[in-house]
Amino acid sequence: MSLPVPAMNRPASSAPECPSEPWFERAYSLAMRMLEPPFAALQRRLGIKGMAYVFVAPNLVFFALFVALPMVLNVWYGVTGSDRLMVQDRHWVGFDNFRALLDCDSYLDVNSCQQDRFWRAVHNSTLFVILQVGSMVLLSMIAALLLNAKIRGRGFFRAVFFFPVLLSPVVVALIWKWTLQPDGILNAALLWFGGERVAFLHDASWAFFWTVFVSVWSHMGFYTLILLAGLQSIPAELYESAQMDGTSRRRIFWRITMPLLMPTLLVVLILSLIRGVQAFEEVFILTGGGPGTATQYIVQYIYETAFANQVHLLGLAAAASLLVAVVLMVLTLLQLRVSYHGKQR
Amino acid sequence: MKLLHALTRTRLKGRIGLTDWLSYGFLLAGVVLMLGPALWLAASSLKTKTALQEFPPSFLPTGQKEVRVAEGGKPLPVYLVPRSDGTSQELALSRRVGLMGLFIDPNAPDAEPVRARIDEARPVREIRLAWENYIEPLQRLRFDRYLTNSVLVTVIATVLTLLVNSMCAFALSKYSFRGRDAIFVLILSTLMVPVSVILIPSFLVITSLGLTNSLWGVILPPVASPTGVFLLRQYMLTIPDELIDAARMDGASEWRIYWRIVMPLAIPALAVLGIFSVMWRWNDFLWPLIVLNREEVFTLQLGLASFQGELDTQWHYLLAMTVLTLAPVVVIFTFLQKHITTGIASTGLK
Numbered sequence: 131m132s133l134p135v136p137a138m139n140r141p142a143s144s145a146p147e148c149p150s151e152p153w154f155e156r157a158y159s160l161a162m163r164m165l166e167p168p169f170a171a172l173q174r175r176l177g178i179k180g181m182a183y184v185f186v187a188p189n190l191v192f193f194a195l196f197v198a199l200p201m202v203l204n205v206w207y208g209v210t211g212s213d214r215l216m217v218q219d220r221h222w223v224g225f226d227n228f229r230a231l232l233d234c235d236s237y238l239d240v241n242s243c244q245q246d247r248f249w250r251a252v253h254n255s256t257l258f259v260i261l262q263v264g265s266m267v268l269l270s271m272i273a274a275l276l277l278n279a280k281i282r283g284r285g286f287f288r289a290v291f292f293f294p295v296l297l298s299p300v301v302v303a304l305i306w307k308w309t310l311q312p313d314g315i316l317n318a319a320l321l322w323f324g325g326e327r328v329a330f331l332h333d334a335s336w337a338f339f340w341t342v343f344v345s346v347w348s349h350m351g352f353y354t355l356i357l358l359a360g361l362q363s364i365p366a367e368l369y370e371s372a373q374m375d376g377t378s379r380r381r382i383f384w385r386i387t388m389p390l391l392m393p394t395l396l397v398v399l400i401l402s403l404i405r406g407v408q409a410f411e412e413v414f415i416l417t418g419g420g421p422g423t424a425t426q427y428i429v430q431y432i433y434e435t436a437f438a439n440q441v442h443l444l445g446l447a448a449a450a451s452l453l454v455a456v457v458l459m460v461l462t463l464l465q466l467r468v469s470y471h472g473k474q475r
Numbered sequence: 476m477k478l479l480h481a482l483t484r485t486r487l488k489g490r491i492g493l494t495d496w497l498s499y500g501f502l503l504a505g506v507v508l509m510l511g512p513a514l515w516l517a518a519s520s521l522k523t524k525t526a527l528q529e530f531p532p533s534f535l536p537t538g539q540k541e542v543r544v545a546e547g548g549k550p551l552p553v554y555l556v557p558r559s560d561g562t563s564q565e566l567a568l569s570r571r572v573g574l575m576g577l578f579i580d581p582n583a584p585d586a587e588p589v590r591a592r593i594d595e596a597r598p599v600r601e602i603r604l605a606w607e608n609y610i611e612p613l614q615r616l617r618f619d620r621y622l623t624n625s626v627l628v629t630v631i632a633t634v635l636t637l638l639v640n641s642m643c644a645f646a647l648s649k650y651s652f653r654g655r656d657a658i659f660v661l662i663l664s665t666l667m668v669p670v671s672v673i674l675i676p677s678f679l680v681i682t683s684l685g686l687t688n689s690l691w692g693v694i695l696p697p698v699a700s701p702t703g704v705f706l707l708r709q710y711m712l713t714i715p716d717e718l719i720d721a722a723r724m725d726g727a728s729e730w731r732i733y734w735r736i737v738m739p740l741a742i743p744a745l746a747v748l749g750i751f752s753v754m755w756r757w758n759d760f761l762w763p764l765i766v767l768n769r770e771e772v773f774t775l776q777l778g779l780a781s782f783q784g785e786l787d788t789q790w791h792y793l794l795a796m797t798v799l800t801l802a803p804v805v806v807i808f809t810f811l812q813k814h815i816t817t818g819i820a821s822t823g824l825k
Contacts, residue, residue: 158734162730162734162735165730166728166730166731169728169729169730170728170730173728173729173730178723178729179650179652181646181650181729181730182646182650182652182655183646183652185642185643185645185646185650185729185733186642186643186646186647186658188638188639188642188643189639189640189642189643189662189699189704190643190658190699192639192695192696192698192699193661193662193665193699195680195696196677196680196695196696196697196698196699197665197668197673197699198665199676199680200673200676200677200679200680201668201673201676202676203675203676203679203680204672204673204675204676206676207675207676215675215678215679215682216679217679272501273501273502273505276498276501276502277502279498281498281499281502287502287505287506288816289808289812290505290506290509290510291505291509292812292816293509293510293513293805293808294509294513296754296758296804296805296807296808296815297513297758297801297804298757298758298759298760298776298800298801298804299758299760300758300760300776300779300780300800301758301779301797301800301801304516304779304783304793304794304797305512305513305516305797306512307783308512308515308516308519308790308794309512309515309516313528313530313532314532315515315532317530318530318531318532321531322531347508347509351509352819355816355819355820356819356820358820359820404667404669408669408671410671410761411760411761415780415783418784429671432671432674433671433674433761433765436674436675437674437678437765444675447674447675448675448676451671451672451673451674451675452672454671454672455668455672458667458669458672459667462667
């Protein structure tokens with residue numbers, strides 16, 4: 131990842147002690163003071179160097195329990211069968227889960243697969259990712275370029291484009307569900323312009339379109355922001371000298387902006403691919419994967435196979451999630467490579 | 476398109492060129508698309524149940540005027556009814572009989588009802604803000620519970636996240652010990668392990684700890700945040716070591732150095748992580764969806780999701796509760812926009 135050092139301002143000096151501290155500062159001091167004796171005891175036993183381990187310990191415990199252990203266990207679920215959750219109740223099946231998932235006469239024809247729901251989800255996700263990432267990167271690129279220019283009301287526009295990023299997926303989905311209702315404002319507008327009412331979320335192609343649209347709507351601001359930061363890191367002197375030489379705007383764009391923005395653009399591309407593969411929450415509320423399976427994507431398949439259906443096919447779901455993990459890992463490695471090269475320049 | 480073309484042509488004589496028109500066009504379309512639906516939702520949340528069922532919808536929260544004629548009776552819709560003498564009168568519709576309606580005068584409820592054709596009567600409209608949409612779900616539909624749960628999860632989780640990750644970042648930035656770099660790389664390498672990939676085993680861990688259907692099951696798993704460690708470590712690296720050495724000379728314990736010196740100096744970075752954590756936890760959905768199955772432990776997000784999934788969606792309540800759910804986020808964004816955007820731009824994460 132390209133992760134520059136946080137560009138925040140350091141305080142000039144720590145604030146002088148106020149006679150009347152606000153309540154949270156008093157609460158903070160009190161809590162921290164209460165923890166002093168145990169930590170002092172630890173320090174006496176372990177010495178100053180040993181305290182480093184004490185400080186990393188809580189984080190590592192959480193990390194081990196909720197990240198490392200699950201990652202290992204996931205492999206175990208992938209190679210065992212049974213609908214029981216407890217590890218000891220599960221029996222070894224080897225690669226049967228993977229074999230079942232990958233058993234297809236032709237990967238292009240969903241109906242020829244043993245696990246047709248899985249492959250339908252894979253197909254849907256693939257198409258979704260291509261359309262969503264493609265349009266989102268293009269749109270956020272345009273938005274970033276426009277918002278980087280000196281225009282009136284720039285702060286306002288920036289805030290507006292960014293604001294949906296902070297909304298929860300449930301809220302995003304409900305906002306659009308309300309807009310897209312058969313009796314919603316969009317249909318009212320369509321009728322007003324002389325069109326016909328459309329059941330947007332009950333028609334397979336429309337529903338698919340709207341999942342892409344809503345997903346672009348809610349995430350675009352994030353990528354616009356990153357691209358904007360990339361644009362702002364291009365030295366202004368380059369533009370000034372180019373203008374002095376009378377270079378055309380188009381040429382400036384293709385010869386200065388694009389090459390220098392390329393590393394950021396690639397990071398944005400891969401990051402949005404990683405997120406796109408995992409699209410679930412907004413879609414789940416907006417369409418529930420329907421109509422039929424038209425908008426069922428891969429994470430929803432995992433969720434439903436593992437938790438929502440009558441029989442909890444945990445092994446199958448774990449195997450599917452491992453396949454997704456492989457895809458994500460490849461993308462992440464690609465991204466690390468890209469940002470490493472970006473830094474080298 | 477023609478209109479736009481004509482406009483650009485006239486303007487080209489001035490200073491504003493075609494590209495400016497396209498730029499502003501894009502930006503304005505963006506504003507309409509980005510803000511429009513959210514504002515529409517907020518405006519709709521103040522409409523009465525009957526007003527929400529109108530199609531085409533009216534822009535302002537207007538609804539047909541209603542009066543309660545009899546004590547404890549149903550509120551009746553008010554119409555402007557034309558009378559035989561050429562005037563019209565505001566009357567309440569009490570009963571329909573085919574095309575005819577029986578209208579009563581709200582001011583004289585005991586008088587003989589007036590019979591008139593319904594299609595000749597015009598509904599009387601008034602602006603009516605349905606604040607009960609906000610109050611009733613909190614009183615009767617347990618949304619008060621969901622709200623409390625969401626606040627609890629957000630606050631406790633944020634405090635824990637700040638504590639655990641700042642301790643770790645302090646050790647990683649201010650001590651040299653065996654395994655330090657290995658730990659840092661290990662933590663960073665999980666930056667990209669999404670919840671969706673380890674759903675099942677995480678659920679097992681939570682079940683084994685007996686934390687299903689408990690708010691702790693939602694709070695604890697994401698506490699160790701790679702983003703947080705990274706953000707805080709990078710920031711703490713810029714705190715001069717001399718400060719810490721001086722404090723040590725004065726006999727301060729390591730814990731005291733951490734909470735009296737390093738933490739206050741790291742406030743800008745802590746603020747960014749704190750804001751992020753509040754956003755993550757308030758908006759969290761997938762993980763609570765798996766851990767919490769009983770209604771009394773639902774968070775707002777789960778409450779909304781299950782409420783909207785009911786067969787006969789009660790939109791008047793749902794919209795109001797959606798606004799309630801998004802309001803804190805909007806408030807935080809309005810006041811702390813700068814922190815949020817620098818935080819994202821500098822870490823590439825949200």
